[in-house]
Amino acid sequence: MKKTVLSSGYAGKLFEQIYDYLLDRIRRGEWKPHEKLPSIRSLAMEFNVNRLTVFKAYQLLKENRIVEAKDKSGYYVRPDGSLPVDSLHDPIISAYVHESHLSEIHQVQAEYVLSKSLLDPNLLPNLYFSEYVKQVFDLYPKMLGTYFTAQGDHELRDALCRYFTDYHRFHLAADELLITCGSQEAMDLVARALVKPRDAVMLERPTYSTAIDIFRRQGAAIVPVEIHPYGYDLEQVEKLMQAYKPRLFYLNPTFQSPTGYVVPAEQRKRLVELAERYQCLLLEDDPYRDIYFGEEPPLPLFAYDTAGWVIYLRSFSKYIAPGLGIAIVACRPSIMNYLIKAKLLSDSGTPLVNQKIFLHYFFSERLQQHMEKLRIALAVRKDIVEQELSATDWQWNSPAGGFNLWVKLPETVEIERLLSTCIKQSITFVPGAICDPLKEYKSWIRLSYSYLNEQLLREGILRLVELVDGGSGSSKKQ
Amino acid sequence: MKKTVLSSGYAGKLFEQIYDYLLDRIRRGEWKPHEKLPSIRSLAMEFNVNRLTVFKAYQLLKENRIVEAKDKSGYYVRPDGSLPVDSLHDPIISAYVHESHLSEIHQVQAEYVLSKSLLDPNLLPNLYFSEYVKQVFDLYPKMLGTYFTAQGDHELRDALCRYFTDYHRFHLAADELLITCGSQEAMDLVARALVKPRDAVMLERPTYSTAIDIFRRQGAAIVPVEIHPYGYDLEQVEKLMQAYKPRLFYLNPTFQSPTGYVVPAEQRKRLVELAERYQCLLLEDDPYRDIYFGEEPPLPLFAYDTAGWVIYLRSFSKYIAPGLGIAIVACRPSIMNYLIKAKLLSDSGTPLVNQKIFLHYFFSERLQQHMEKLRIALAVRKDIVEQELSATDWQWNSPAGGFNLWVKLPETVEIERLLSTCIKQSITFVPGAICDPLKEYKSWIRLSYSYLNEQLLREGILRLVELVDGGSGSSKKQ
Numbered sequence: 001m002k003k004t005v006l007s008s009g010y011a012g013k014l015f016e017q018i019y020d021y022l023l024d025r026i027r028r029g030e031w032k033p034h035e036k037l038p039s040i041r042s043l044a045m046e047f048n049v050n051r052l053t054v055f056k057a058y059q060l061l062k063e064n065r066i067v068e069a070k071d072k073s074g075y076y077v078r079p080d081g082s083l084p085v086d087s088l089h090d091p092i093i094s095a096y097v098h099e100s101h102l103s104e105i106h107q108v109q110a111e112y113v114l115s116k117s118l119l120d121p122n123l124l125p126n127l128y129f130s131e132y133v134k135q136v137f138d139l140y141p142k143m144l145g146t147y148f149t150a151q152g153d154h155e156l157r158d159a160l161c162r163y164f165t166d167y168h169r170f171h172l173a174a175d176e177l178l179i180t181c182g183s184q185e186a187m188d189l190v191a192r193a194l195v196k197p198r199d200a201v202m203l204e205r206p207t208y209s210t211a212i213d214i215f216r217r218q219g220a221a222i223v224p225v226e227i228h229p230y231g232y233d234l235e236q237v238e239k240l241m242q243a244y245k246p247r248l249f250y251l252n253p254t255f256q257s258p259t260g261y262v263v264p265a266e267q268r269k270r271l272v273e274l275a276e277r278y279q280c281l282l283l284e285d286d287p288y289r290d291i292y293f294g295e296e297p298p299l300p301l302f303a304y305d306t307a308g309w310v311i312y313l314r315s316f317s318k319y320i321a322p323g324l325g326i327a328i329v330a331c332r333p334s335i336m337n338y339l340i341k342a343k344l345l346s347d348s349g350t351p352l353v354n355q356k357i358f359l360h361y362f363f364s365e366r367l368q369q370h371m372e373k374l375r376i377a378l379a380v381r382k383d384i385v386e387q388e389l390s391a392t393d394w395q396w397n398s399p400a401g402g403f404n405l406w407v408k409l410p411e412t413v414e415i416e417r418l419l420s421t422c423i424k425q426s427i428t429f430v431p432g433a434i435c436d437p438l439k440e441y442k443s444w445i446r447l448s449y450s451y452l453n454e455q456l457l458r459e460g461i462l463r464l465v466e467l468v469d470g471g472s473g474s475s476k477k478q
Numbered sequence: 479m480k481k482t483v484l485s486s487g488y489a490g491k492l493f494e495q496i497y498d499y500l501l502d503r504i505r506r507g508e509w510k511p512h513e514k515l516p517s518i519r520s521l522a523m524e525f526n527v528n529r530l531t532v533f534k535a536y537q538l539l540k541e542n543r544i545v546e547a548k549d550k551s552g553y554y555v556r557p558d559g560s561l562p563v564d565s566l567h568d569p570i571i572s573a574y575v576h577e578s579h580l581s582e583i584h585q586v587q588a589e590y591v592l593s594k595s596l597l598d599p600n601l602l603p604n605l606y607f608s609e610y611v612k613q614v615f616d617l618y619p620k621m622l623g624t625y626f627t628a629q630g631d632h633e634l635r636d637a638l639c640r641y642f643t644d645y646h647r648f649h650l651a652a653d654e655l656l657i658t659c660g661s662q663e664a665m666d667l668v669a670r671a672l673v674k675p676r677d678a679v680m681l682e683r684p685t686y687s688t689a690i691d692i693f694r695r696q697g698a699a700i701v702p703v704e705i706h707p708y709g710y711d712l713e714q715v716e717k718l719m720q721a722y723k724p725r726l727f728y729l730n731p732t733f734q735s736p737t738g739y740v741v742p743a744e745q746r747k748r749l750v751e752l753a754e755r756y757q758c759l760l761l762e763d764d765p766y767r768d769i770y771f772g773e774e775p776p777l778p779l780f781a782y783d784t785a786g787w788v789i790y791l792r793s794f795s796k797y798i799a800p801g802l803g804i805a806i807v808a809c810r811p812s813i814m815n816y817l818i819k820a821k822l823l824s825d826s827g828t829p830l831v832n833q834k835i836f837l838h839y840f841f842s843e844r845l846q847q848h849m850e851k852l853r854i855a856l857a858v859r860k861d862i863v864e865q866e867l868s869a870t871d872w873q874w875n876s877p878a879g880g881f882n883l884w885v886k887l888p889e890t891v892e893i894e895r896l897l898s899t900c901i902k903q904s905i906t907f908v909p910g911a912i913c914d915p916l917k918e919y920k921s922w923i924r925l926s927y928s929y930l931n932e933q934l935l936r937e938g939i940l941r942l943v944e945l946v947d948g949g950s951g952s953s954k955k956q
Contacts, residue, residue, distance in 0.1 A: 124623035130615045133622070137608045144611070144801040144835070145602035181659055185825040213823055323622040325829040345691055346824065347663040351803040354829055357622070 014049055018057035026066060026077055033079040037067060105419075108428050112460030115428035116451040117257060117403045119319045123377055125370055129321070129361060136360050148352040150343045151336075152179025156359040160328055163363075169303045170312075172330060178339050179350045182325040183287060183315035184210060187250075190283055190311060191218040193342040194335070195247055202240060202249035204232075206406070206435035206444070208257045208285070211250050222437045225249070227256060229397045231263040234270055241278035248281040254297045255288035258435050258446035259406040260399025265298035272301055275309040281335075287315040290371055292401040293379040308332035316362065318403070319374060326350070326358045378403070381449040381457055388461040392468075403450035406432075411443050413468055421472040427464055492527055496535035504544060504555055511557040515545060583897075586906050590938030593906035594929040595735060595881045597797045601855055603848055607799070607839065614838050626830040628821045629814075630657025634837045638806055641841075647781045648790075650808060656817055657828045660803040661765060661793035662688060665728075668761055668789060669696040671820040672813070673725055680718060680727035682710075684884070684913035684922070686735045686763070689728050700915045703727070705734060707875045709741040712748055719756035726759040732775045733766035736913050736924035737884040738877025743776035750779055753787040759813075765793040768849055770879040771857040786810035794840065796881070797852060804828070804836045856881070859927040859935055866939040870946075881928035884910075889921050891946055899950040905942055 022037070031037060040058065044051040058075050061067040067075045105115050137143065151157070157174040164170040180186040187210070195201060197219030203211060205224040215222065223244050225237055231253075240246070251271075253263035263271075275282045284301045302312035308331070315327040329339060343349065361367055385405055386398060395408040409415070415431045422428065432444025447464075449457055500515070509515060518536065522529040536553050539545040545553045583593050615621065629635070635652040642648040658664040665688070673679060675697030681689060683702040693700065701722050703715055709731075718724070729749075731741035741749075753760045762779045780790035786809070793805040807817060821827065839845055863883055864876060873886040887893070893909045900906065910922025925942075927935055 118625060121620060121623040121625070124620075126620040126623045129622050130619045133615055134612045137611055141608045142599060142602075142604040144607050144799045145599040145604045147596060147599070147800050148803075181825045181829065184823070188824045210823065217823060321622045322625050323830045325626075325826070345662070345688065345695060346666045347659045348803070351659065351829070351832055352801045353835070354831065357831070 015053045015056040037075040110428040111426040114447045117448045148349040150349045153355040178329040183327040189342045193338040199247040200244035202246045209434045224437045231267040250283045252285040255402030260402045268301045272304045276307045282310045285313045288402040324354045385449045405447045493531045493534035515553040588906040589904040592925045595926045626827040628827045631833040656807040661805040667820045671816040677725040678722040680724045687912045702915045709745040728761045730763040733880030738880045750782045754785045760788045763791045766880040802832045863927045883925045
């Protein structure tokens with residue numbers, strides 16, 4: 001484990017240095033278009049690094065269209081390699097996004113969308129909602145002409161404060177809440193305000209792939225932590241905290257994405273103790289909490305935190321009003337000050353309209369009734385997928401909540417090849433490697449049962465199983 | 479000029495290095511709490527830098543509560559100086575925001591708000607708007623349950639595309655438009671996607687202070703460009719582009735904030751040529767275009783650009799619907815790709831509700847009629863301020879549009895002292911130094927006439943003039 005981490009940590013840093021070194025010299029014109037670049041071997045000697053490291057730098061230059069490779073003979077400066085538009089962006093993120101191509105998968109117009117961990121819009125009480133909203137505009141006739149603050153509407157923060165206190169036993173003041181435009185903005189604000197380049201950041205593996213992108217863009221050295229059906233190996237977590245002094249651990253302990261695993265209450269308490277001992281912030285992402293199929297999940301880590309090391313991130317867009325994009329961050333004032341400063345520069349605040357609509361909808365009778373129906377509808381869809389998969393030799397742990405199934409396919413199946421076949425057949429899913437900071441989990445996929453209606457879901461899974469049994473993506477076929 | 483720029487460029491870099499060096503050693507515990515730190519003199523010798531540079535680093539450590547200064551005897555490690563929450567953030571931004579304290583000024587609850595370059599909400603057709611919005615929810619009953627894309631609603635982009643083509647002679651496709659949550663998010667996305675640490679970025683002086691914060695946070699070396707009532711000194715602009723190869727020039731050529739100056743059409747054409755020749759992107763911020771008191775302003779720079787070096791940023795929140803927070807970025811695909819990638823990570827997109835409401839309101843008959851009234855109302859308020867100032871020896875250029883008056887006070891007046899006196903009297907304004915990357919313009923202030931009604935505006939200016947005449951902030955008083 002440790003070895004992997006170290007290499008991932010340092011390799012990342014080194015190959016980027018070499019990337020920058022080469023890019024600068026090309027831009028300064030020391031190597032002209034069409035000119036041949038030093039061999040991997042010679043650069044590896046020059047920098048006294050592994051050839052693989054130089055190779056990675058060259059790969060990145062290739063992806064960013066700065067150089068081109070000519071078989072056998074080496075790398076050459078592209079004629080247009082010095083145009084700014086080819087070199088404007090941060091290599092860390094662009095290379096990564098390129099690798100992960102999650103956004104590409106989401107852009108595919110497929111009939112059987114098993115890749116989107118999003119709620120089927122037909123499961124929302126849209127018509128009722130639409131009528132309801134009109135009352136909100138009667139309540140605040142001047143809403144659209146009102147300026148909003150960076151931290152968020154006070155009425156909404158007061159209401160959420162009471163909610164978190166009543167339902168999650170938080171000890172909280174309204175000033176310890178920040179309203180953001182969705183959970184991604186919240187994660188990004190935390191990363192920008194609290195993580196510096198080269199800081200170590202712990203991520204679960206597998207994890208929410210966007211988290212990998214966000215923290216890598218911030219220049220963090222990623223320290224992966226396995227998550228298991230029973231939670232984490234806390235001894236390993238402690239060893240990692242000791243070894244890497246991480247600034248922050250991003251975790252999704254409740255119906256985790258993609259696995260659906262739940263970290264037990266006992267581990268939550270101990271995690272908070274570890275965080276305090278090793279001064280490692282815990283960023284607790286909790287978007288699926290209300291989507292439980294059996295009993296309610298354990299309390300958030302934030303409820304156990306007294307020293308202020310937990311930052312609680314709660315998104316409601318997943319199942320309340322995707323069109324509103326509202327998320328909430330709870331943290332202590334010392335940290336809140338930095339988040340507000342970051343928010344002040346990244347946008348002037350979350351639009352008031354969205355906050356007021358959310359406020360009155362979220363606390364309505366109607367929504368609370370609706371949540372019950374929603375849980376049942378999603379449990380049914382999950383069962384459908386599990387029924388259809390029961391005939392296969394695929395492996396998964398049946399999730400007790402959330403939107404996703406984390407499935408292991410036979411090792412003979414090449415996931416990337418399967419995906420391209422599926423896309424041709426109008427089926428999409430998420431390859432496991434995208435959810436892994438180390439890009440492994442080659443035989444795993446994430447299947448979301450939240451987006452399709454029951455019939456399409458059943459059909460989609462059936463077709464997927466057929467394609468795998470039919471040998472698509474099977475390595476035998478090579 | 480050049481000298482200032484260089485020193486600002488390098489000093490910034492150096493003092494941050496020294497800051498990081500000291501911070502790391504304090505965190506590693508090499509200097510314990512209460513321990514005395516090396517003298518400025520010795521560090522200046524150690525690093526072979528100017529003492530002022532070391533002083534700046536220590537100032538920053540002091541601001542960030544890592545060290546404390548004891549008169550005469552030097553700097554000491556604060557007992558809590560090693561707590562992460564004191565050292566989590568990016569020194570560039572925090573120091574700057576601290577310096578500029580613009581947000582602090584805006585947080586003051588004053589009766590005479592001359593500091594906010596925002597529209598008086600009572601000038602908006604709020605009640606009509608509120609009714610109008612309800613129709614939008616009838617049009618899109620499922621809107622709140624609909625997921626939105628990173629680039630923005632296609633219907634809105636199509637409509638804006640036609641608008642920009644008809645009114646500004648843009649040659650544009652819907653895919654060359656990005657919808658953001660307000661202009662600040664747009665600026666931030668451009669900075670993150672296109673500016674790397676240590677890139678040179680040209681800024682007008684004076685300029686919109688948030689722009690200084692955003693580009694400094696990105697680690698850019700700021701290259702200031704004077705703006706005059708007649709525009710820029712284009713020879714100087716060319717010299718700077720030659721000397722510093724800036725990645726980008728952020729400019730606000732139409733009713734510029736804070737000055738209200740307008741860059742003439744002839745200069746716009748030449749600027750676009752210079753941008754192309756020196757491969758310097760032009761980020762054209764255009765929030766005041768529709769607020770003209772006489773004839774319409776010249777076409778945006780974007781209209782003259784054929785090679786794709788202009789990024790056009792148009793915010794409508796200033797005067798259409800602050801509560802919606804909608805801004806638009808127009809740029810060519812090569813750049814749009816990077817902005818979309820950045821947007822995908824910073825939030826998943828601008829909420830659909832806001833876009834649809836904006837779409838139907840912006841293109842309504844009613845709004846176009848309203849704009850005419852708005853221009854008259856603002857012209858009247860501007861005249862009020864100028865009447866009240868006519869008796870003084872203060873200097874300003876009467877703006878032909880926008881929200882602000884850029885005023886030079888007698889040099890005997892100490893602006894910072896005047897501001898604190900004013901705040902006690904419930905009056906706020908923006909000190910000129912905040913709008914200057916070099917922190918000069920010690921005798922200038924920005925007075926916004928957009929936020930107060932006519933009576934409060936007149937009273938506020940009268941009181942301000944009295945306070946200055948009464949000698950508040952006058953250095954004689956020291």
